[in-house]
């Protein structure tokens with residue numbers, strides 16, 4: 001009986017967030033031999049606004065996620081405010097659902113396993129090397145695995161980025177660094193159909209409902225805000241975020257409830273490559289969209305859908321490796337780079353208090369502009 005390390009996998013996927021898990025699930029459903037490595041153990045919480053745009057609804061249902069039975073809050077409207085509390089209220093174009101990543105990621109991992117994928121939880125990949133037309137992956141736990149294809153779905157920042165000498169890590173005077181924080185608030189009477197996005201100096205905080213009566217409160221801030229307050233999250237919140245009068249009551253509730261926040265750092269929005277040393281990148285590892293656009297998960301799932309189709313052609317011998325890499329890079333750019341650019345521009349405007357206030361005043365007078373911006377940051381059903 002061969003052990004998992006004796007086999008040659010069709011595809012090895014590094015990282016079990018939405019991008020990696022949906023790719024593993026689709027390839028397993030197509031009968032391919034897949035292994036996915038996730039350094040954590042499901043279920044676990046992660047920093048994310050947990051708003052899934054409706055453009056993913058059909059896709060998620062098709063791959064087996066029973067969304068209709070999950071009784072999830074559906075968001076149809078949003079409020080965005082400037083640091084001084086000037087607010088715009090608008091309808092969301094297609095809207096979205098609130099689903100905790102604690103639930104979603106575990107569900108996807110279970111579905112992938114049921115379809116025959118091997119999910120190696122608690123397993124951290126330390127190296128991935130391409131030689132003789134196959135990949136060898138080493139793990140911190142000691143196993144070595146072989147695969148015809150390796151996919152990098154390891155998120156915004158991981159050990160393997162340095163290992164592969166990725167260009168986006170090169171020092172740059174202009175590159176800004178961000179920290180991101182998430183909490184689930186309980187019993188705060190948040191309106192079910194609403195997403196709120198409140199700006200503060202060099203950052204913004206989103207609030208939206210997730211199932212189980214919880215409200216997701218997550219934000220991204222320039223790391224300078226944190227450093228200026230002695231690396232103390234609560235103090236930064238008091239001195240910077242709570243200056244926005246519409247955000248203050250939520251953070252006061254968070255401090256009263258005392259749930260410890262999850263914090264991640266070293267976030268950048270610099271451009272990244274979609275192929276690195278023959279490893280095919282997807283999700284945040286291929287390009288990170290500003291959270292303001294609320295669509296990072298969609299981009300990861302869109303990429304997994306695109307990539308799974310091309311991989312099946314490769315496995316069936318209709319694409320060479322070079323063709324696969326070129327087709328994926330071109331198709332990824334066509335599908336997603338406009339959104340990333342739009343998200344980046346928005347992110348810059350919303351970092352600055354005067355620009356945010358001016359931007360919101362303009363959008364209040366020209367509602368069609370808000371619709372255009374929403375369209376630029378969202379895609380179509382697939």
Ligand SMILES: Cc1cc2nc3c(=O)[nH]c(=O)nc-3n(C[C@H](O)[C@H](O)[C@H](O)COP(=O)(O)OP(=O)(O)OC[C@H]3O[C@@H](n4cnc5c(N)ncnc54)[C@H](O)[C@@H]3O)c2cc1C
Nearest residue numbers: 015017018019039048049050051125155158283284296297
């Ligand atoms: C504050 C904030 C709010 C956001 N809000 C939203 C939102 O409301 N809606 C939305 O769509 N998007 C949102 N996003 C973006 C969204 O969270 C990401 O785009 C999405 O999680 C990316 O998924 P992924 O699968 O690429 O990576 P991840 O979900 O980050 O998963 C990567 C996985 O790889 C694992 N890993 C890393 N290195 C290794 C290794 N060496 N070996 C094994 N495993 C490894 C990690 O443990 C992790 O589980 C938000 C982001 C932030 C920061």
